[in-house]
Amino acid sequence: MKSQENHAKTIAELQYEKVKIPNKHGGILQNPDKKNFSKIDEKYMEMAFVLAKNSGCIRPDHHVGAIAVRNNLVIATGVNDVPSRLMSCRDRGYCIRQRMEIKSGTHLEIEYCIHAEQQLICNALRDGVRLDGADIYVTMKPCPICTRLLIENNVARIFYRVDYDNQFTDDLCKQANVELIKI
Secondary structure, eight states, X not given: OOOHHHHHHHHHHHTTOOOEEEOTTSOEXXXXXXXXXXXXXXXXXXXXXXXXXXXXXXXXXXXXXXXXEETTEEEXXXXXXXXXXXXXXXXXXXXXXXXXXXXXXXXXXXXXXXXXHHHHHHHHHHTTOOOXXXXXXXXXXXOHHHHHHHXXXXXXXXXXXXXXXXXHHHHHHHHHTOEEEEO
């Protein structure tokens, strides 16, 4: 896990990064000035990173947090962790995916953990909260499975910071007219 100092440095470095954003018409916009999101969007992203510290994943580079926001109110949260009735990878002392040498992004069905976005959706359902029109702030770009679930729950936009190398997520958002925005 990155220290607070390193994390702050990364945020400052990102200020000058060129960001690609799909627009409503399916094109990609270059966003060197980062005008498609505000300082409040950055604050919600920071909240997602703080939440990610609660991840049950044994691999620090895979701690993911997700926050759903509508009308400037946080309406649901999630972290990648095991379902409540299973033993966490930390408690087991190993990651099943590492033990089986499964490449990242493949065989997503073989893991104890549920993704932060999946837990966010479960928590929203458990609390009787609909995600229609919500903005999602997730520390890592969602996988295609989570992207489809977010699309089905009618989210408006998905903000993320860390790339997840999967073009299909971009394609799904483009087809569904869901903005996918890297902060």
